[in-house]
Amino acid sequence: MSDYYRQEDLERFGEIGKFNPELFRKFMDWYNASLQPGALSRREKVLIGLGVAHAVQCPYCIDAYTKSCLEEGMDMEHITEAVHIASAVRGGASLIHGIQAHNAADKISL
Amino acid sequence: MRFSEKIQTVQDTPLTATGIEMLQVNVGYRCNLACKHCHVEGGPERQEVMDRVTVDAVLKVMRSGSIKALDITGGAPELNPHFRYLVEEAQNAGCHVVVRTNLAIFFEGGMEDLFAWYDRGRVELVASLPSCRHEQVDRVRGKGIFEKSITALKRLNSLGYGVDNGRKLNLVYNPAGAFLPPEQSSLEAEYRKELLSAYGITFTMLYTFANMPIGRFRQFLLRTGNLDMYMAKLVDAFNPQTLCGLMCRRLLNVGWDGRLYDCDFNQMTGIGVTEGCPTVLSHFDHGRLASRRIAVDDHCFGCTAGQGST
Structure with missing residues (x-):
């Protein structure tokens, strides 16, 4: 099972955008915006x-x-x-x- | 990327001092504690202690009037036998004096009158408190240190330290591991809430400082295989906006033996002031030192990460 979850794969998260960069960019923008301080x-x-x-x-x-x-x-x-x-x-x-x-x-x- | 190369990517000139607003004096590495993150690697066994001749050299500079503030650090500064003489004479010369205290020192033998002595003086205190919680403080600083710290803070509050219109009592947070500190104002709000509700303690300001990858903290990083990760984190968090406020540009650091450095971290890594400047306090020359080029190395990334640590 350890082969399924390799720590170094986290650094490769950007590769998810390889076949659809636009959707990945939108996800990352949304993700980062959601973590910005607001009411919380x-x-x-x-x-x-x-x-x-x-x-x-x-x-x-x-x-x-x-x-x-x-x-x-x-x-x-x-x-x-x-x-x-x-x-x-x-x-x-x-x-x-x-x-x-x-x-x-x-x-x-x- | 080296720190010196990083600087070249954001400005054409090397880092230089903009003056000497403060003389930061390390009066010795001897300490009653041996904290896991200590860049000085201070402890009870250390023998490096500033002697009276060097203390008098410090006072000679302060009496000249060219520097208005004295920042005394260590080790535990209070363990230097000439500490009180240095503070009192600097104050007599009209200087503002800041002392970095570890709070547990108040409960060491021979320090019974330390609260009263501080109370009589006009000394600004900067006190280490890496967490509001018992377990974390004792893990980093030693068993029983949290309780002593809380007791000392309560007593200082009762003497008028850290209260409205009182003497300044600033606290210092360092991360308890290989990660960066939070944004200063948000953690300060948490500290105020927790210390007041749990212990009735107030303070003036909280400083959040990153741990420098030197000294005992570097040994921890090496031992746990975290050095490369931590350095990458510091480099990634490089913030050019911190450069104008770096402490090395506004102070001069003096070692226990009178040698001159740009900061306490350079002192611990043995990097003296740059060539062409006086290297020892007895040759102090304000004109030549006030605009000196700052000597840098990769640990400087620790002061430029995120919001900065000076």
Whole structure:
């Protein structure tokens, strides 16, 4: 599995634009603009990014956003709390689907 | 790319001093702490301590009136036996004195009256506090240092340091690893919020400084295989707008033995002032040093990264 996620591949992200530079440019502009401080500070935005990175389980994003959090002056306490929120939301999302099971069972049960 | 080459891409002339607003004096490498990021590699075993003859040479320059501010650093400056003499005589000469303190020094043997002594003086304090959190400070600076730092800050607040209309108490943040510091104002806001809510502590300003790739921090980078990554990060973050505000252009640095440097980082890498300038304080010549060419090396990328670190 390690061959599927090589650290040096993160540096090659720009190659994604090789076959459609225009779409990739638009993605990068959007991505960079979304990280600019607005109603939320950059500090808050990278912490959200870290939570999402864990929720989608992207090793590249986890690497990048952990560094961003440290560069925003946060430490492992902040990072750990964000990971717990991401995990809790993910867990809750599974758990709420238990109602679907209830509904399906109710529909065919006496 | 070397730093000297980088400078040539943004300006036609080499870096030069614009004057000497401040004399920065390193009174010795001896320290009560041995912080993991220390560019001086200070510690209790270091023997390099400025002697009285050199202290008097510093005072001779300050009394001449050509430089108005004295910035005292170390090591822990307070461990130099001539420290208080240097501060008091510089103040008597009308100089503004800034001392870089590590806060834990207040609790060392023989320092029982240090709070009261600072309180009597008009010394501006710059204090290291690399995080508002216990675990991170103790990991970088040593076990128990966070608690001592918080106790010292509370006591300084009670004496009128770091409060509205009080004496200046500035804090310094350094990243606890191979990454760059955040934007200064945003972290300052976080420090204010956390220190006030958790400990009731106030301060004047927060400085965020990048770690220089020298000294003990360089050893960490080498040991962990992070040196190339960190240097690339510094080079990528080069900001030409920082050049006009670089501290080396406005101060002159003096080593414990009286040798002259452009900054404390050049001192630690053994890079003296450029040829043609007096190299020791006893030969101080304001006219020749005030417009000197700055000696640069690749660690200078640490001062020009992002918003700058001076």
